[in-house]
Amino acid sequence: LPNKPIPEAYKVFALCEHGYTFSFIYISRAELFSGQDLLYEGPGNLHLSPTSRVVLQLALALPYQQYQFTPFCDNCFSNIPLFQALWYYQIAACGTVRPNSAEYPPILKVNKRNSHLPWGTVSGVLPEGRQVLAVIWQDKTLVRLLTTAY
Secondary structure (H helix, E strand, C coil): CCCCCCCCCEEEEEEEECCEEEEEEEEECCCCCCCCCCCCCCCCCCCCCHHHHHHHHHHHCCCCCCCCCCCEECCCCCCHHHHHHHHHCCCCCEEECCCCCCCCCHHHCCCCCCCCCCCCCEEEECCCCCCCEEEEEECCCEEEEEECCC
């Protein structure tokens, strides 16, 4: 914000459930989260954005070796490389997605405004080499989601 007296801002990413915060990471412009301490050791060449690395870091703070978790993300965080990385660590994930997110299948890029799909139409695809299911569903508007909990 140009008129702020101090040109400093923080973003806080938090892992929450039922009003409780389990873990959080804060980022400032001066100290960006690099994720250098977070090494993805899974198969495949996954290029995670800085935001996806934050989500993965928060998810790995969970006791996922003892319990099963399914984080739900909104469309700001959901993308196929992130969900694939979570799947590698046996953490299921689900969330709405934007059609321009990383590796979103071109076959499901239906124009939301001009979609003439009948109500209740469901279509899904597994991108090649990934365990992430991409689904579209025609409700009142077109709903797009990704999941590894299938």
